[in-house]
Amino acid sequence: MTEKKYGGGVINTLAATLLKNNMVEGVLAYTEGLDRADLVPCFITKPEEAEKISTASYYPYSLSRLLRDYGEEGKKIGLVVRSCDARGAIELIKRNQFKREDLFLIGIECYGTVKSSRAGNQKEEFRITDQGAEVGGKKVELSEESISPNCQRCEYPVPFMADLSLKIEAQATQVFACTEKGEKLAKLAGIDFEKGAPKTAKREKALERQKETFEKLRKMSPEQRLDYWFRQFDKCIKCYGCKDACPVCYCKDCYLGPNRFMVKGGEIPPDKMFHLIRLFHIADSCLNCGQCEAACPAEIPISLLYHALYHDLSALFHYESGVHEDEIPPLGMITEEELTKGGVDLA
Ligand code: SF4
Ligand code: SF4
Ligand code: SF4
Secondary structure (H helix, E strand, C coil): CCCCCHHHHHHHHHHHHHHHCCCCCEEEEEEECCCCCCEEEEEECCHHHHHHECCCCECCCCHHHHHHHHCCCCCCEEEEECHHHHHHHHHHHHCCCCCHHHEEEEEECCCCCECHHHCCCCCCCEEEECCEEEECCEEECCCHHHECHHHHCCCCCCCCCCCEEEEECCCCEEEEECCHHHHHHHHHHCCCCEECCCCCCCCHHHHHHHHHHHHHHHCCCHHHHHHHHHHHHCCCCCCCHHHHHCCCCCCCCCCCCCCECCECCCCCCCCCHHHHHHHHHHHHHCCCCCHHHHHCCCCCCHHHHHHHHHHHHHHHHCCCCCCCCCCCCHHHHCCHHHHCHHHCCCC
16 A cells, blocks of 8 residues: 555655656655654655655755755756755756756745754654644644754745745645746646645744844944854864855865865964854854754854854845855945955955
């Protein structure tokens, strides 16, 4: 007997349709590994393998980060994405790493992730919804503390920037075709859909959490704040986990490499410039995806630092990272003249 798929298996049907119709060479998605909570990234190339795709809310890494390894110019790829993954893909498109027409983004509404070890029941599919958490379609208690800190601050649960945006629930799945490509796929798959991106507002609860968290930092004097972050950086073992996990950090030739620029080889903790250079390179485009913090063995709350700075830059420049394909990151638009203002040469 075929197992009944969570949300009616809509995501599996859509991915299989993409492959059957040769619309993509493969679909990058999470599949179940040893058990329901053991998610494994997979580049699926056969329609029959689309059955394996999982939509569980566990704590895996960013598929838009993996896109950099699987993708190449002209290769058409499908991705099953959360909103932060979709936004990561859009930021890579802006940086000329991919063409929008080569990527097919199937987005799933996402209200948070948890570490699999903290989710409890691993026998049935686990999802965090806007109403709480569900295991196999039944409501379960989940403390807010179990949800990763960046997800608690995430104001973009709906992937309206993807080609399709899916609200997956145990009994039914709502499908929104946000682009013509999305509409074509939904029709081919024979799935009911609504035309246009879902109407969405920023998540109030997340905005409150941001306010509360950022205010704690702002209450410190500039000296106290600098001391706080420098003490955090003292724990750094320069494992490069934060850089390697970040979907937006895409340079192949990186300034943070040993004996490049201001980072000496064989020295820990690294010079504070290690963190400050990355912060300067990424902060205007940080997705608050939490991947850097999840990867950090020293438990430095790095995504909080990046998100807090992004939050201020975003308000200053009216820029939202990963949302509109045609908006260039503000720091990418700074002129040579602006960089050398006041005799400070940052160019
Ligand atoms: S930041 Fe967290 S809640 Fe937001 S889309 Fe990503 S995984 Fe989901
Ligand atoms: S800096 Fe951290 S939170 Fe921001 S995009 Fe990179 S990995 Fe995600
Ligand atoms: S992941 Fe943590 S320990 Fe590793 S380089 Fe980044 S900040 Fe340092």
